[in-house]
Amino acid sequence: MQEVIVRAEAPEDVKAIDVVNLSAFQGEAEARLVSAIRKSADFIPDLSLVAELNGRIVGHLLLSKVKLQSTADSRPVLALGPMSVVPSQSHRGIGSVLIQAAISRARDMRYTAIVVAGQPEYYERFDFKPASTWKLSSNLRLPADGLTAMELVPGTLKEGGQVMYPAPFAEIF
Numbered sequence: 001m002q003e004v005i006v007r008a009e010a011p012e013d014v015k016a017i018d019v020v021n022l023s024a025f026q027g028e029a030e031a032r033l034v035s036a037i038r039k040s041a042d043f044i045p046d047l048s049l050v051a052e053l054n055g056r057i058v059g060h061l062l063l064s065k066v067k068l069q070s071t072a073d074s075r076p077v078l079a080l081g082p083m084s085v086v087p088s089q090s091h092r093g094i095g096s097v098l099i100q101a102a103i104s105r106a107r108d109m110r111y112t113a114i115v116v117a118g119q120p121e122y123y124e125r126f127d128f129k130p131a132s133t134w135k136l137s138s139n140l141r142l143p144a145d146g147l148t149a150m151e152l153v154p155g156t157l158k159e160g161g162q163v164m165y166p167a168p169f170a171e172i173f
Contacts, residue, residue, distance in 0.1 A: 004094055005052040006101040009060070013050055014038075016057040024084035029172050033082060036168035037064045046109065047078070049102055051085070051094045059085040061098040063106055063114065068136075070161030077113040077156075078106055079165060080123075082172075099126050103150070112156040115149045115163050117173055123148045135160030140173040 009017060021031040037043050042065040051059030061083040065076045080102065085094045103126070106114060116123045117140055120130065131137065131147035134157035138147050151157050165173075 002054055004058075004097050006049055006097055007052065008046045009048040009050050013057060017048075017050065017060045020057060020060045020086050021082060021084045023086050024090075025082070030082040030084065033168050033172060034060070034062055037062060037166075040064075040166065042066065042166060044078075044109075047102065047105060049098055049105070051098050053089065053094070058089040059083075059094045059098050061095075061102050063102050063111075066115065066166065067164040068113070068115075068157075068161050069164055070159040072159050075112075077115055077163070078111050079163070079169075080114050080116045081118070081169075096126075099123075103152070107152045112153040113149060113151050115147060117142055117147055117165065117169065120145050120148050126150075131163075134158065136163060137161075138163040138165060140165050140169060142173055146173075 018031045021034060047063035049061045050057045063078045063080055066079040067074050068077045083095060083098060116128055128148035128150045130145055131149045136149055139162060149157060
């Protein structure tokens with residue numbers, strides 16, 4: 001396989017990112033979610049990543065800020081999602097490359113934790129653990145094991161709490 005280039009999205013990538021999400025999810029909900037996050041204060045341009053193969057965008061991953069509300073305080077953590085790869089390029093490791101790049105960038109940018117709603121069996125292979133490990137829950141309608149998390153800074157999640165996703169996520173979950 002050719003080398004996959006991962007980089008932050010540029011303004012001219014927006015339409016291609018929409019196409020990736022529309023084809024990967026066979027619907028508009030995830031593309032609308034990305035658009036809503038892009039317009040919010042929770043958007044971090046350097047953590048909206050695209051995967052390029054042969055000059056074509058074939059994948060996208062978004063990390064955005066969400067609140068972790070505990071009895072002690074409220075602080076930002078990152079939510080991973082959506083993450084998408086065009087169907088013709090799935091099962092080739094592009095999603096893995098995007099996730100590893102996102103984790104590395106988030107760590108370099110001094111974020112403390114990442115949470116993911118959905119697909120626990122997929123994300124656990126990247127060292128995400130069940131959110132119950134830290135007594136975390138979320139405001140989304142998820143099965144008990146539907147939330148996973150990763151501490152980028154050890155001890156960040158020890159107080160537990162509820163991950164407060166913004167309203168656009170509720171359309172998907």
